[in-house]
Amino acid sequence: xxxxxxxxxxxxxxxxxxxxxxxxxxxxxxxxxxxxxxxxxxxxxxxxxxxxxxxxxxxxxxxxxxxxxxxxxxxxxxxxxxxxxxxxxxxxxxxxxxxxxxxxxxxxxxxxxxxxxxxxxxxxxxxxxxxxxxxxxxxxxxxxxxxxxxxxxxxxxxxxxxxxxxxxxxxxxxxxxxxx
Amino acid sequence: xxxxxxxxxxxxxxxxxxxxxxxxxxxxxxxxxxxxxxxxxxxxxxxxxxxxxxxxxxxxxxxxxxxxxxxxxxxxxxxxxxxxxxxxxxxxxxxxxxxxxxxxxxxxxxxxxxxxxxxxxxxxxxxxxxxxxxxxxxxxxxxxxxxxxxxxxxxxxxxxxxxxxxxxxxxxxxxxxxxxxxxxxxxxxxxxxxxxxxxxxxxxxxxxxxxxxxxxxxxxxxxxxxxxxxxxxxxxxxxxxxxxxxxxxxxxxxxxxxxxxxxxxxxxxxxxxxxxxxxxxxxxxxxxxxxxxxxxxxxxxxxxxxxxxxxxxxxxxxxxxxxxxxxxxxxxxxxxxxxxxxxxxxxxxxxxxxxxxxxxxxxxxxxxxxxxxxxxxxxxxxxxxxxxxxxxxxxxxxxxxxxxxxxxxxxxxxxxxxxxxxxxxxxxxxxxxxxxxxxxxxxxxxxxxxxxxxxxxxxxxxxxxxxxxxxxxxxxxxxxxxxxxxxxxxxxxxxxxxxxxxxxxxxxxxxxxxxxxxxxxxxxxxxxxxxxxxxxxxxxxxxxxxxxxxxxxxxxxxxxxxxxxxxxxxxxxxxxxxxxxxxxxxxxxxxxxxxxxxxxxxxxxxxxxxxxxxxxxxxxxxxxxxxxxxxxxxxxxxxxxxxxxxxxxxxxxxxxxxxxxxxxxx
Ligand code: SF4
Ligand code: SF4
Ligand code: SF4
Numbered sequence: 036x037x038x039x040x041x042x043x044x045x046x047x048x049x050x051x052x053x054x055x056x057x058x059x060x061x062x063x064x065x066x067x068x069x070x071x072x073x074x075x076x077x078x079x080x081x082x083x084x085x086x087x088x089x090x091x092x093x094x095x096x097x098x099x100x101x102x103x104x105x106x107x108x109x110x111x112x113x114x115x116x117x118x119x120x121x122x123x124x125x126x127x128x129x130x131x132x133x134x135x136x137x138x139x140x141x142x143x144x145x146x147x148x149x150x151x152x153x154x155x156x157x158x159x160x161x162x163x164x165x166x167x168x169x170x171x172x173x174x175x176x177x178x179x180x181x182x183x184x185x186x187x188x189x190x191x192x193x194x195x196x197x198x199x200x201x202x203x204x205x206x207x208x209x210x211x212x213x214x215x
Numbered sequence: 216x217x218x219x220x221x222x223x224x225x226x227x228x229x230x231x232x233x234x235x236x237x238x239x240x241x242x243x244x245x246x247x248x249x250x251x252x253x254x255x256x257x258x259x260x261x262x263x264x265x266x267x268x269x270x271x272x273x274x275x276x277x278x279x280x281x282x283x284x285x286x287x288x289x290x291x292x293x294x295x296x297x298x299x300x301x302x303x304x305x306x307x308x309x310x311x312x313x314x315x316x317x318x319x320x321x322x323x324x325x326x327x328x329x330x331x332x333x334x335x336x337x338x339x340x341x342x343x344x345x346x347x348x349x350x351x352x353x354x355x356x357x358x359x360x361x362x363x364x365x366x367x368x369x370x371x372x373x374x375x376x377x378x379x380x381x382x383x384x385x386x387x388x389x390x391x392x393x394x395x396x397x398x399x400x401x402x403x404x405x406x407x408x409x410x411x412x413x414x415x416x417x418x419x420x421x422x423x424x425x426x427x428x429x430x431x432x433x434x435x436x437x438x439x440x441x442x443x444x445x446x447x448x449x450x451x452x453x454x455x456x457x458x459x460x461x462x463x464x465x466x467x468x469x470x471x472x473x474x475x476x477x478x479x480x481x482x483x484x485x486x487x488x489x490x491x492x493x494x495x496x497x498x499x500x501x502x503x504x505x506x507x508x509x510x511x512x513x514x515x516x517x518x519x520x521x522x523x524x525x526x527x528x529x530x531x532x533x534x535x536x537x538x539x540x541x542x543x544x545x546x547x548x549x550x551x552x553x554x555x556x557x558x559x560x561x562x563x564x565x566x567x568x569x570x571x572x573x574x575x576x577x578x579x580x581x582x583x584x585x586x587x588x589x590x591x592x593x594x595x596x597x598x599x600x601x602x603x604x605x606x607x608x609x610x611x612x613x614x615x616x617x618x619x620x621x622x623x624x625x626x627x628x629x630x631x632x633x634x635x636x637x638x639x640x641x642x643x644x645x646x647x648x649x650x651x652x653x654x655x656x657x658x659x660x661x662x663x664x665x666x667x668x669x670x671x672x673x674x675x676x677x678x679x680x681x682x683x684x685x686x687x688x689x690x691x692x693x694x695x696x697x698x699x700x701x702x703x704x705x706x707x708x709x710x711x712x713x714x715x716x717x718x719x720x721x722x723x724x725x726x727x728x729x730x731x732x733x734x735x736x737x738x739x740x741x742x743x744x745x746x747x748x749x750x751x752x753x754x755x756x757x758x759x760x761x762x763x764x765x766x767x768x769x770x771x772x773x774x775x776x777x778x779x780x781x782x783x784x785x786x787x788x789x790x791x792x793x794x795x796x797x798x799x800x801x802x803x804x805x806x807x808x809x810x811x812x813x814x815x816x817x818x819x820x821x822x823x824x825x826x827x828x829x830x831x832x833x834x835x836x837x838x839x840x841x842x843x844x845x846x847x848x849x850x851x852x853x854x855x856x857x858x859x860x861x862x863x864x865x866x867x868x869x870x871x872x873x874x875x876x877x878x879x880x881x
Contacts (some may be wrong), residue, residue, distance in 0.1 A: 067433070078422060089310070
């Protein structure tokens with residue numbers, strides 16, 4: 036059995052909203068890190084983290100950008116916690132047509148937190164001296180075959196792509212999906 | 216390409232409803248940096264001395280400091296400049312919070328208001344889209360209330376709003392501009408905003424701010440952050456808690472108020488209450504603050520958490536920072552709960568938390584001494600706390616006696632007459648000061664009080680310890696890692712400073728040392744005010760993360776302007792001198808440069824004269840406090856010297872127009 040499993044590291048950012056002081060340093064640095072050139076500019080509207088803040092209601096929730104969604108949810112949610120009412124969809128990580136968060140301000144292209152891939156520590160965590168954002172790592176066992184299979188698939192696809200071009204493959208895929 | 220700044224000012228003519236985008240000259244940034252520096256240049260160029268605060272020709276300038284909106288921690292100040300209705304001099308108050316960076320992201324360095332709107336309006340800046348909008352429905356609304364309504368009606372929860380309350384609308388001379396947890400309070404700039412018919416400025420920006428040399432700039436920012444971390448873990452030993460740490464004085468976090476309550480004066484800056492801070496009081500006040508405080512909160516891109524959200528029973532939630540915590544309590548000789556409750560109303564009305572309580576305590580004192588009577592104040596309550604609410608309401612509405620008091624203690628005293636002038640005993644240049652009455656003259660504070668043009672002691676003091684540490688070893692320990700000093704000699708000044716004996720105040724620090732120290736302290740504040748840096752991370756605390764040695768690097772890497780310590784000091788001196796020039800042209804002279812008569816019990820007229828003489832000379836000013844032609848020309852301010860000569864303020868041969876210097880000094 037052992038031979039068939041593999042360890043991978045899962046990074047979790049633990050968000051202690053009670054410690055957040057609402058400073059938005061995380062937004063500033065995230066947008067700076069993802070700027071071109073790196074740190075050459077910053078713009079919180081481009082950040083992959085957003086702090087929902089409503090000081091008079093004592094609402095401070097850092098939210099990370101997750102997947103892009105093409106359609107907004109049919110049903111919405113609205114939380115009330117400890118008597119504090121949060122806006123509709125407040126905790127959702129999606130870059131969604133229903134709101135302006137997690138999109139490039141000019142192009143509207145979706146933004147997604149990449150955990151600052153390649154950096155030893157996510158930048159937002161590094162600058163959050165309030166320790167509202169803390170990174171936790173843990174090892175998790177995953178089935179090796181799965182990853183191998185995926186790898187195989189990817190290698191195969193790549194060779195097809197170089198032969199026929201990506202567009203052709205996408206067209207073929209679309210046809211196949213319809214036929215299914 | 217402009218770095219750190221946007222290169223554009225937003226000019227709004229309120230009379231005509233005209234909105235303009237004006238490109239600025241990069242050379243002005245090199246000469247005056249930005250924020251306060253370039254504000255001063257604009258006021259010099261465009262607001263001649265005949266223009267009074269409430270003239271349509273007065274300008275009200277909201278500036279984001281040069282480095283605001285860059286990743287530099289704590290760089291978030293809005294510097295608001297105009298002519299003060301109270302002093303008729305240049306007012307330059309600042310606010311922290313979130314407004315200035317938002318303005319930068321919207322693509323603007325400054326908003327310059329001129330003229331007067333016929334109806335109450337607010338301004339909505341959304342990137343390059345700017346609208347003047349009707350605000351008739353906001354008339355009489357509180358400052359925070361206004362911000363909430365505007366964000367809602369624009370459906371822009373992320374907009375930052377700077378607004379005035381009733382006090383500003385009614386041109387109270389100590390009206391503030393409020394912005395969430397911050398306010399620009401000194402000098403009555405809220406009254407100018409009200410006079411211009413502007414209830415609020417809301418701003419939302421989603422553009423980039425560039426820096427010139429990214430890697431280097433980031434490195435500098437991270438060094439500062441690391442140092443802050445270290446410094447927070449290593450408070451300065453031997454000083455009171457609020458001076459041991461970085462940030463604005465941590466009034467929202469600290470419970471021990473022995474020092475303030477026993478050293479500052481209560482009432483109309485009258486009574487010192489030794490022994491006030493008993494265990495019982497300590498316990499009660501701690502309960503009050505703990506019960507009221509929901510969270511400690513920070514300004515944009517900073518973690519020092521100097522402010523707090525407060526919620527008291529029966530009172531709407533609001534935000535506060537710093538010493539306003541105690542000003543109402545102490546003026547009314549009451550307790551913390553009263554102080555925090557009335558401060559909520561005062562914040563919504565938008566009044567200066569230093570001046571307003573003092574004006575009210577002044578009125579109570581006049582009443583108690585029969586100078587103001589029931590005839591002047593019909594319906595004046597007999598309950599002490601009620602009286603303060605009553606007075607506050609009258610003042611912000613300018614009703615009855617409130618109309619007189621709304622001009623501040625100086626003008627009110629003169630209007631009331633009947634000996635009321637005697638009770639105006641805590642103003643400098645017509646502006647209320649912190650309630651401090653001390654014993655022995657302190658030469659450093661003497662010069663700061665006399666010559667500080669922000670007319671607020673907390674905005675000139677800092678960096679150099681307020682008093683010597685008792686033991687030499689402690690002082691030697693302190694200077695060991697004191698790398699912020701501009702020159703090694705400051706360490707020696709401090710090491711040799713004793714509590715008693717030959718090397719103690721008032722004759723030590725010597726006159727020359729005092730000049731060095733005060734000049735350094737003031738310079739750092741002026742640099743902060745141009746860059747938009749919070750004084751709490753730079754000029755105010757001991758051993759701050761920003762200082763004269765790393766600032767030039769920040770400016771070079773951030774704004775792409777080659778800078779070194781020499782050039783930076785020269786730039787700061789340039790606009791500091793320009794601020795003085797504006798005030799000199801408006802009539803300020805040596806006779807105005809003095810602390811309140813009774814600030815110290817033990818005074819030393821000869822020493823004081825020598826201090827002022829020497830400091831003026833040190834600064835390149837003549838014996839009237841007027842910058843000399845030589846000084847002005849060396850700084851490239853020859854347009855000022857020409858103006859001064861034309862007006863007869865200076866003579867061609869640059870000698871002081873001695874006027875009646877000696878006579879006026881009495
Ligand atoms: S940096 Fe930390 S404290 Fe500041 S807003 Fe982000 S999560 Fe909150
Ligand atoms: S982990 Fe990196 S990418 Fe994700 S929000 Fe934080 S700084 Fe941005
Ligand atoms: S030190 Fe305090 S007042 Fe200054 S920017 Fe930080 S939180 Fe604001």
